[in-house]
Amino acid sequence: xxxxxxxxxxxxxxxxxxxxxxxxxxxxxxxxxxxxxxxxxxxxxxxxxxxxxxxxxxxxxxxxxxxxxxxxxxxxxxxxxxxxxxxxxxxxxxxxxxx
Numbered sequence: 001x002x003x004x005x006x007x008x009x010x011x012x013x014x015x016x017x018x019x020x021x022x023x024x025x026x027x028x029x030x031x032x033x034x035x036x037x038x039x040x041x042x043x044x045x046x047x048x049x050x051x052x053x054x055x056x057x058x059x060x061x062x063x064x065x066x067x068x069x070x071x072x073x074x075x076x077x078x079x080x081x082x083x084x085x086x087x088x089x090x091x092x093x094x095x096x097x098x099x
Contacts, residue, residue: 001005001015001016001017001018001089001090001091002014002015002016002017002027002028002031002089002090002091003015003091003093004031004035004079004090004091004092004093004095005092005093005094005095006072006075006076006079006092006094006095007072007094007095007096007097008058008064008069008072008095008096008097009058009062009064009072009097010048010058010059010061010072011035011038011058011072011075012034012056012057012058012059013031013056013057014030014055014056014057015029015055016055017086017089017090018089019089020056023088025090027082027086027090030082031079031082031090034075034078034079034082035057035075035095036057036076038059038071038072038075039057039059040070041071042059042061042071042072045061045067045068045071046061046062046064046065046067046068046071047061047062048061048062048068049062050058070074076092076094079092080092
């Protein structure tokens with residue numbers, strides 16, 4: 001199972017869906033595509049730091065502005081759509097601090 005945690009100042013993702021064999025796993029591909037796209041956007045437009053090792057990607061945003069928050073909300077929405085279709089392969093934890 002892929003486990004993702006999303007908050008208003010970053011996200012982390014780790015694990016494998018094991019929906020299909022390597023190279024055919026559309027759940028893994030979908031989660032990878034959206035998380036890498038959002039990570040790229042956070043890298044370009046936000047003050048973000050990254051950690052990646054052994055199947056883990058973690059992104060932390062220092063002082064997220066509205067653009068950063070919009071990217072993180074987009075990640076949340078996209079992952080919710082995937083989770084609706086494949087709930088046994090994706091665990092999504094959300095931690096939103098409204099200040």
